[in-house]
Amino acid sequence: MGSSFIPELTDTENEVIRLLVEVGLKMNEARILVVFFRGAELTSREIERIADLRQPEVSVAITGLTKRKWVIVASLITANKGRPVKVFSLAEPVDAILDELRDGICEGHDQQMIMLSRIREIIRK
Structure with missing residues (x-):
């Protein structure tokens, strides 16, 4: 989390996304799930960058994945004032x-x- 270098999805990851969609997952859910397959905890902004999605698309997909109980959300309290940052990771x-x-x-x-x-x-x- 918080890395300045965020790699794009690889050709292999894009193939996994395609296969997940073919078995019935929604495209954006598949994209985000594959990002989590990397094993990282990520903020919404990091997910947007890696998966090449807009914030509303990430929000809708994350909601679907949390309903399936595949992704969990944790709040990260920062020293700055304002809202805590939400951090997402695989639950399974x-x-x-x-x-x-x-x-x-x-x-x-x-x-x-x-x-x-x-x-x-x-x-x-």
Whole structure:
């Protein structure tokens, strides 16, 4: 946190983002999640710079990720007057997040298979 050099997303990270979107994550949530896969605690401003997103986009995506309980928020009290700075980090290990995504895909697939079976039953009547 607080580094003057903030690297851009790499080609590999962009590929991971693309894959996360294909499995059902929203684009901005995927971008931010991949930034957190680096293992850092970051402020909203740092996330904006690395993920190349605007503040409102970061805010909406962070809200979605915290609802899934994948990201936690902590307040960092500074010596300056004013609001505390919010610091964000992963709440779950990367593998746990990927397992949750996998389970959601499997569950969705099972539901689709049930619907197809029901369609067959209806058509055969």
